[in-house]
Amino acid sequence: xxxxxxxxxxxxxxxxxxxxxxxxxxxxxxxxxxxxxxxxxxxxxxxxxxxxxxxxxxxxxxxxxxxxxxxxxxxxxxxxxxxxxxxxxxxxxxxxxxxxxxxxxxxxxxxxxxxxxxxxxxxxxxxxxxxxxxxxxxxxxxxxxxxxxxxxxxxxxxxxxxxxxxxxxxxxxxxxxxxxxxxxxxxxxxxxxxxxxxxxxxxxxxxxxxxxxxxxxxxxxxxxxxxxxxxxxxxxxxxxxxxxxxxxxxxxxxxxxxx
Amino acid sequence: xxxxxxxxxxxxxxxxxxxxxxxxxxxxxxxxxxxxxxxxxxxxxxxxxxxxxxxxxxxxxxxxxxxxxxxxxxxxxxxxxxxxxxxxxxxxxxxxxxxxxxxxxxxxxxxxxxxxxxxxxxxxxxxxxxxxxxxxxxxxxxxxxxxxxxxxxxxxxxxxxxxxxxxxxxxxxxxxxxxxxxxxxxxxxxxxxxxxxxxxxxxxxxxxxxxxxxxxxxxxxxxxxxxxxxxxxxxxxxxxxxxxxxxxxxxxxxxxxxxxxxxxxxxxxxxxxxxxxxxxxxxxxxxxxxxxxxxxxxxxxxxxxxxxxxxxxxxxxxxxxxxxxxxxxxxxxxxxxxxxxxxxxxxxxx
Numbered sequence: 001x002x003x004x005x006x007x008x009x010x011x012x013x014x015x016x017x018x019x020x021x022x023x024x025x026x027x028x029x030x031x032x033x034x035x036x037x038x039x040x041x042x043x044x045x046x047x048x049x050x051x052x053x054x055x056x057x058x059x060x061x062x063x064x065x066x067x068x069x070x071x072x073x074x075x076x077x078x079x080x081x082x083x084x085x086x087x088x089x090x091x092x093x094x095x096x097x098x099x100x101x102x103x104x105x106x107x108x109x110x111x112x113x114x115x116x117x118x119x120x121x122x123x124x125x126x127x128x129x130x131x132x133x134x135x136x137x138x139x140x141x142x143x144x145x146x147x148x149x150x151x152x153x154x155x156x157x158x159x160x161x162x163x164x165x166x167x168x169x170x171x172x173x174x175x176x177x178x179x180x181x182x183x184x185x186x187x188x189x190x191x192x193x194x195x196x197x198x199x200x201x202x203x204x205x206x207x208x209x210x211x212x213x214x215x216x217x218x219x220x221x222x223x224x225x226x227x228x229x230x231x232x233x234x235x236x237x238x239x240x241x242x243x244x245x246x247x248x249x250x251x252x253x254x255x256x257x258x259x
Numbered sequence: 260x261x262x263x264x265x266x267x268x269x270x271x272x273x274x275x276x277x278x279x280x281x282x283x284x285x286x287x288x289x290x291x292x293x294x295x296x297x298x299x300x301x302x303x304x305x306x307x308x309x310x311x312x313x314x315x316x317x318x319x320x321x322x323x324x325x326x327x328x329x330x331x332x333x334x335x336x337x338x339x340x341x342x343x344x345x346x347x348x349x350x351x352x353x354x355x356x357x358x359x360x361x362x363x364x365x366x367x368x369x370x371x372x373x374x375x376x377x378x379x380x381x382x383x384x385x386x387x388x389x390x391x392x393x394x395x396x397x398x399x400x401x402x403x404x405x406x407x408x409x410x411x412x413x414x415x416x417x418x419x420x421x422x423x424x425x426x427x428x429x430x431x432x433x434x435x436x437x438x439x440x441x442x443x444x445x446x447x448x449x450x451x452x453x454x455x456x457x458x459x460x461x462x463x464x465x466x467x468x469x470x471x472x473x474x475x476x477x478x479x480x481x482x483x484x485x486x487x488x489x490x491x492x493x494x495x496x497x498x499x500x501x502x503x504x505x506x507x508x509x510x511x512x513x514x515x516x517x518x519x520x521x522x523x524x525x526x527x528x529x530x531x532x533x534x535x536x537x538x539x540x541x542x543x544x545x546x547x548x549x550x551x552x553x554x555x556x557x558x559x560x561x562x563x564x565x566x567x568x569x570x571x572x573x574x575x576x577x578x579x580x581x582x583x584x585x586x587x588x589x590x591x592x593x594x595x596x597x598x599x600x601x602x603x604x605x606x607x608x609x
Contacts, residue, residue, distance in 0.1 A: 158311060159344035161331045163409060164361030173357075177348045 020236065027229030034226070044226040051227050057215035058231055061195055062238075064126070064211060068133040068194035073187040075134070076141025077179075081171075083142065084149040098139050109136070110200040117204065128204040129211065133197060137190035144189055148182025149175075184246055192239065261322035261412045262287040263308060263445055268317030270303055277303045279469045281317070285413075285462075288443045290436070291474075292456035294493065295466035302417060304466070305449045309415050310334045321412050332361075337406030337444070339419040343398045345390040351377065351401050352386035358409035376408035377401070379438065396427040403435070407442065414439065414446040420455065432459055453493050457481065465489045483520075486608045490532040497538070497577050498607075499531040508606075512573025516549045517601035529606050535566070535578040537603040540595045548598040553577055555593050569597070 026034050030041035048054060082088070083095055101109065113132050114124075122128055152175055160170035198213040205214050212235065216228055263285040270278040278300045285291045293301035306312045308319055310331035318327045326334055345354050355373040359365075364372065377383055380400035390398055399419060406414060420428045420435075436459055439446050450456050456463050457477045464474040465488070473480055473489045484490035487498065501510040503525050507517045518531055544550055553569035565588060567579040579597065589595065 153342060153344065155340045155342055155344045156346060158331075159338065159340060159405075160346070160357065161311075162309065162336055162338040162415075163358030163405070164332050164335075166330075166332055169361075174346055174348075 024233045044230045048227045048230045057210045058212045061212040065191045065194040069187045069191040072134045072137035072190040076138045080145035106199040110203045114203040132200045133194040137193045140189045141186040144186035264320040266318045268314045289461045290446045291462040292448045292460040294456045299466040300469040301466045337411030338415045341418045343402045355405045376404035380404045414444045416448040496532040518604040519602045532607045536580040538597045538599045541598040550598040
């Protein structure tokens with residue numbers, strides 16, 4: 001049984017990581033046609049340095065992802081607080097409506113956004129991308145932060161109030177610090193949702209303002225060069241680094257009140 | 260030091276009345292238990308005194324001030340929760356100092372007072388640890404220190420010992436009582452554990468369906484229950500139903516039983532309560548005793564004590580508790596005469 005388990009684990013990691021490793025390695029291969037034998041070269045990274053459209057769209061992607069993460073995390077956290085700790089009219093309806101967007105295919109959401117933005121005059125471009133990405137990321141944030149909330153007992157805030165805290169002080173002194181791991185997790189989620197986003201970005205980008213996935217897609221159509229491997233590698237290392245930093249500093253659930 | 264008064268307090272959730280017209284006083288320095296089954300309103304009453312719940316009607320007084328409109332954080336209460344409710348991201352010392360800081364006591368002075376409070380609960384040197392590094396009993400001690408360090412006007416305890424195991428619970432009971440006596444704090448204690456209520460309290464208030472059915476000293480409530488519910492919820496009771504006849508009570512099977520205290524007028528239906536440990540098996544009858552013949556149906560051997568279930572020829576079910584003293588254990592099927600004093604026969608309201 002352990003044998004099977006190990007084999008399964010190995011197969012899973014193999015199929016997950018081999019393509020990524022191959023992709024990274026090919027960025028250092030001299031041949032532009034991905035030919036063997038492998039000969040080490042950094043020429044594609046040098047070429048990437050000159051490839052303004054790819055670099056610009058890469059920067060755009062990161063900037064949009066950061067702004068999306070900040071806005072979606074703030075709004076989503078506030079929504080999660082309201083949904084977990086308050087009662088108000090239409091709460092169950094709101095709770096119900098928050099989740100389906102996660103299940104709706106992005107192609108459909110993207111088409112709907114394009115039609116709506118065109119009709120309402122919002123148009124396309126950076127602002128449209130931002131609105132789209134934030135709207136897309138909020139349900140994830142609410143879900144992650146809301147789950148974090150459920151691990152925090154309500155009587156902690158009551159204890160703080162019995163000791164003289166106003167509800168606002170109790171929230172900031174007790175609940176929020178316990179929520180940090182969830183909030184950071186949610187922010188990373190929002191960042192990833194935005195960075196990954198292709199379909200919606202494809203609809204909402206303009207020729208003058210695109211994101212990396214969209215740029216890569218059009219580059220592939222023209223012809224594949226290992227510069228794409230190079231920028232993918234950089235992006236991958238960046239996101240992995242972020243995840244590792246998160247795992248190091250905020251062990252999820254570590255401070256929650258488990259007994 | 261202050262007393263607490265509630266006056267005509269009522270609370271309804273939706274259409275369900277949780278508390279109906281509660282008026283009572285918790286005297287200065289007293290330890291009062293609110294005892295009742297779940298849904299009796301005991302926790303709601305405590306939370307109204309704490310200020311977490313606003314009553315629909317009535318007022319709450321702490322000392323001489325009407326605090327009905329004052330929120331929790333303005334009431335200066337010390338509260339202990341069933342789940343301890345220690346802040347997991349703060350050290351023990353920070354937990355205890357939390358309330359001090361809210362009162363403007365900071366730095367060295369807060370540290371000093373926090374450590375004094377930790378000494379009081381026998382946990383000096385624990386200040387730098389985090390709650391999850393402590394055992395349940397230790398966490399509860401920290402919670403007590405945190406509630407006491409702010410010198411509250413009242414101490415409110417919401418079933419704080421129910422999560423502890425039996426031995427620890429008894430240890431904490433002693434500790435709690437010692438600290439409460441030393442501080443002289445007016446204390447209100449919610450529990451559904453009758454033994455705990457009897458051991459700890461100066462006064463016990465028995466709640467049922469949103470009303471206080473009886474309040475008094477433990478001995479008084481136990482010996483002289485006013486209602487069937489009180490007789491049944493605090494301790495155990497045998498109930499004998501009959502009609503009043505010439506100052507005594509005639510049961511359905513014809514047995515005449517005398518009771519203590521006032522009885523209703525002749526011909527009225529009445530229920531008498533008799534504690535199972537007040538009855539005893541006798542061989543010869545004394546003139547002054549009540550008695551009834553019954554057959555033993557079940558023997559429960561519990562080491563130091565014995566309990567028997569019996570049934571009378573008239574079909575009345577009875578319980579009998581006896582000390583395991585002379586080594587004589589009655590056996591099932593034996594027919595015995597039970598006798599008990601009229602003094603221990605109390606008429607209760609249904």
